[in-house]
Amino acid sequence: MSTVVTENSTDLPPPSFQASHQYAFFFDVDGTLAEIQQNPDAVTIPETVRANLQSLSAICGGAVALVSGRPITQLDQLAAPLTLPMAGVHGAELRDAGGNVHRVQLPEDVAQPLQKMLEEKMSTLPGTLLEAKGMAFALHYRQAMEYQQQVLELAETAVARFPELALQPGKCVVEIKPQGIDKGAAIETFMQHAPFAGRIPVFVGDDLTDEKGFLAVNAVQGISVKVGDGAGHARYHLSQVTDVYDWLEKTLLQLKQDNAGKGSRL
Known part of the structure; x- marks a missing residue:
């Protein structure tokens, strides 16, 4: 199947899928598998969607992964009982298919003074939220849009003070994370190992944080899907989260039918 299309052609719906052994699926969570909420703790993945993810993982030999800005502990809670x-x-x-977890840690002489600085400054901006993730920090301002510029300036100041850090803008949030860490690199790492290796990567995301993931997938002629409005590097488009649900169900049905057809020809 050819996936060569014009860059930024985000008006195209994703293509049909056949041959489940050929694909590896990667999904962002907030804004992709779950509706964005004012409070990140209120986010949920519907039970039917979790069940479809489990079925997709089974039919694709385990080549399904979540790629998110959330910590793995939160992702496990959202996806439960699916692992x-x-x-x-x-x-x-990063948790690989064997269950092994690999973590990048910030040095203590960076993490502690950085958290103290962020807590002091964010406390002066009512309605903003500081989310400490251990090796990264998310500065949320969805419920205090009037402080957007101050939050961005605070994040820029932090990165200027600690050059081993980088900024990652998102929807009503800016994250501070270690240099060299992004979703594209994560997908590339997965693709080097079973059961993902040798397959065509499919990545579905909605945000600026997903753009490097789209680029990584495009570089190997994979399938990149943007959810929602806005131009970007994704080659295909779905309008909203509920369309992701419909597409996931349709894709699962296509792959099941293809597998059943192959079985009948054996």
Whole structure:
């Protein structure tokens, strides 16, 4: 199947899928598998969607992973009882198909003064939220949009003070994370190992944090799918989260039918 299309052609719906052994699926969570909420703790993945993810993982030999800015502990809670390979905190945490977890840690002489500085400054901006992830920090301002500029300036100041850090803007959030950590690198790492290796990667995401994931997938002629509005590097488009649910169910049905057809020809 050819996937060569014009860059930024995000008006195209994702293609049909056949031959489940050919694909590896990667999903962002917030804004992709779950509706974005004012409070990140209120986010949920519907039970039917979790069941479809479990079925997709089974039919694809385990080549399904979550790739998110959330820590793995939160992803496990959202996906329960399903246990998947995961890249948390944009890849600073990575759990492979064998259940082994690899983490990038910030040095104590960076993490402690950075957290103290962020807590002091964010406390002066009512409605903002500081989320400490251990190896990264998320500065949320969804419920205090009037402080967007101050939050961005605070994050820029932090990165200027600690050059081993990098900024990652998102929807009503800016994250501070270690240099060299992003979703594209996480997907590339997964693709080097079973059961993902040798397959065509499919990545579905919605945010600026997913753009490097789209680029990584495009570089190997994979299938990149943007959810929601806005231009970017994804080659295909779904309008909203509920469309992701419909597409996932349709994809699962296609792959099941293809497998059943092959079985009848054996």
